Amino acid sequence: xxxxxxxxxxxxxxxxxxxxxxxxxxxxxxxxxxxxxxxxxxxxxxxxxxxxxxxxxxxxxxxxxxxxxxxxxxxxxxxxxxxxxxxxxxxxxxxxxxxxxxxxxxxxxxxxxxxxxxxxxxxxxxxxxxxxxxxxxxxxxxxxxxxxxxxxxxxxxxxxxxxxxxxxxxxxxxxxxxxxxxxxxxxxxxxxxxxxxxxxxxxxxxxxxxxxxxxxxxxxxxxxxxxxxxxxxxxxxxxxxxxxxx
Amino acid sequence: xxxxxxxxxxxxxxxxxxxxxxxxxxxxxxxxxxxxxxxxxxxxxxxxxxxxxxxxxxxxxxxxxxxxxxxxxxxxxxxxxxxxxxxxxxxxxxxxxxxxxxxxxxxxxxxxxxxxxxxxxxxxxxxxx
Ligand code: SF4
Numbered sequence: 001x002x003x004x005x006x007x008x009x010x011x012x013x014x015x016x017x018x019x020x021x022x023x024x025x026x027x028x029x030x031x032x033x034x035x036x037x038x039x040x041x042x043x044x045x046x047x048x049x050x051x052x053x054x055x056x057x058x059x060x061x062x063x064x065x066x067x068x069x070x071x072x073x074x075x076x077x078x079x080x081x082x083x084x085x086x087x088x089x090x091x092x093x094x095x096x097x098x099x100x101x102x103x104x105x106x107x108x109x110x111x112x113x114x115x116x117x118x119x120x121x122x123x124x125x126x127x128x129x130x131x132x133x134x135x136x137x138x139x140x141x142x143x144x145x146x147x148x149x150x151x152x153x154x155x156x157x158x159x160x161x162x163x164x165x166x167x168x169x170x171x172x173x174x175x176x177x178x179x180x181x182x183x184x185x186x187x188x189x190x191x192x193x194x195x196x197x198x199x200x201x202x203x204x205x206x207x208x209x210x211x212x213x214x215x216x217x218x219x220x221x222x223x224x225x226x227x228x229x230x231x232x233x234x235x236x237x238x239x240x241x242x243x244x245x246x
Numbered sequence: 247x248x249x250x251x252x253x254x255x256x257x258x259x260x261x262x263x264x265x266x267x268x269x270x271x272x273x274x275x276x277x278x279x280x281x282x283x284x285x286x287x288x289x290x291x292x293x294x295x296x297x298x299x300x301x302x303x304x305x306x307x308x309x310x311x312x313x314x315x316x317x318x319x320x321x322x323x324x325x326x327x328x329x330x331x332x333x334x335x336x337x338x339x340x341x342x343x344x345x346x347x348x349x350x351x352x353x354x355x356x357x358x359x360x361x362x363x364x365x366x367x368x369x370x371x372x373x374x375x
Contacts, residue, residue, distance in 0.1 A: 016250035072264075098251035106251045139346040161268055164256045209271040210335065227339035 007031045007082060009040050011052065012092040014099045022099060024090070025049075031082045037091060038066050038077035041103075054103035061217055064151030067094050067158070068103050074158035074215050094158040096167075110154060113170045116196050117178040122189025134186040147180030147225060149218040156212035156222050162205055169205040170196060172212035172222035179225035182232075198233040206230070274331040280324035287317075333358040 009029050014022040027048055029040045038056055045052050057063040059078045066077040069092040071085060082089065097105035127134075156172035157163050163171045178197050182190045196202055206226045213223040262268035294305040308314060336358055337351030 014252050016252070019252075022252060022254075095254070096256070098253045100249065100251055106249075139343065142346055142348075143343060159265075159267075161261055161265075164261065165258065207271075207275075208335065208339075209268065210338075211265070211267045211271075213338070214267060221338060224338035224341065227335075228341070231339065 004030045004032045007040075007086075008088045009037075009044065010088060010090045011041075011044070011103070012090075012099075013052070013102050014093075015051075016101060022092075033083045035082045036078055037068075037070050037075070037080040037082065037089065040082060040089070041077060041091070052103075053101045062151060064153035067153040067155050068092065069095055069158065074155040076153060076155070076217050079217055094154055096158050096160065096164040097154070105154075107154070109167065110152075110157065110171070110174070113174045114152070114177065117170065117174050117193050118189055119174075119177045119181060121181060121184060121187045122192060123186075124188045136185060140185045143185075144180045144183035147176050147183070147220055150176060150180075150220045150222075151218055153217065155215045155217060156220075159211035159215040161209055161211070162207060166201075166205060168201045170202050172206075172226065173220065175203060175206075175229065176220055176222035176225040179229055182229070194233070194236070197229055198236070203229045203233060270331075274328060277324040277328040280321045281328060284318070284321040284325065329362070333362075 006028050007030075009027050010024045011027065012022045013019070013025045027040075027044045029043055031040075038059060041052065041054055041056075045054075054066070054068070054077070056066040056077065058065075061076050061079050064076075067074060068077050069075075069090075070077065070080045071090050072092075074094060077091070091103065093099045093103045093105045097107070097109075100106045150173050152173060154173070160169075160172055163169045175197065178193045181187045182193060182197075198204070203226050206223075208223060208227060210223045213221040216222065262272045291302075291305055294301040309318075333355055337354040340354065341351075342349040342354065
């Protein structure tokens with residue numbers, strides 16, 4: 001077995017029944033070279049302090065549950081290798097979200113926003129099953145495919161200063177998903193989504209800091225989606241003057 | 247069990263100091279102030295021109311003061327920074343598809359630089375530089 005060093009993990013703790021505000025707690029943790037922050041948290045929970053709370057599921061950057069701040073940067077704990085990080089690693093719950101307990105944040109606000117943009121295919125009239133499926137060419141799929149890769153990990157919301165300053169902002173990934181359905185040739189629901197997308201809390205709250213796209217572990221590029229929707233909404237606005245249709 | 251979520255405060259005035267990305271963003275936004283100031287000076291030149299030869303000559307002479315030259319150099323540097331940062335994000339705002347593929351971002355950015363070079367050249371030729 002190879003030699004493993006020991007490092008210190010400083011975890012932000014918040015136990016609502018006893019703490020009035022979060023405090024940091026340090027734990028010594030071994031650091032084999034294949035370990036990620038999530039392994040360290042599991043080690044702490046299994047061998048040192050079973051009261052530590054955090055979310056995780058797949059350990060392979062698919063479920064989107066283990067987003068947290070690692071040394072101040074929003075990351076998936078399952079992708080954050082300890083070997084890249086030095087002797088002390090500071091772990092906090094995702095910024096810009098209320099802390100429910102320890103590393104667990106309250107997601108209610110995001111779920112509500114996600115629901116508001118109607119992230120599903122909307123048809124004006126459904127065609128009968130006998131008429132077969134809705135067809136799509138590879139090019140039509142490619143137009144929006146990158147936005148389907150979102151795992152709702154919320155790293156982008158933590159990176160977004162506009163969301164931090166104004167929690168009413170619908171925010172990066174919900175808007176990216178709105179764009180995903182707007183771009184889908186099978187969808188006819190854009191006009192319904194516009195009510196939220198083109199509102200003050202929608203794309204116009206974004207000032208294109210671009211941090212969301214930089215931290216996204218799935219290369220979704222929500223900033224790109226938002227800028228494209230700004231352009232589309234502006235076109236709508238001017239076409240509206242000309243009496244044109246969307 | 248009742249919930250008691252804890253909300254971490256965010257500074258309304260110094261939030262951008264927290265992250266290098268925010269500082270770069272602020273640099274991009276703040277540099278546009280100098281572009282605004284330059285536009286003001288330019289507009290004043292046109293105004294002086296409309297007032298007649300004497301006013302315009304005096305305006306041109308004032309531009310040769312060291313302070314004015316300094317201002318123009320700084321404004322030039324800031325506007326180059328501002329413009330290039332925007333050019334570099336154009337592929338995100340305007341992705342293009344050709345057939346089944348996206349046009350590479352470098353081509354979109356390159357087209358902006360090329361348009362910039364052509365526009366500058368045309369202006370330089372027009373003013374007889
Ligand atoms: S857009 Fe990226 S960072 Fe944002 S929730 Fe989706 S996967 Fe996570």
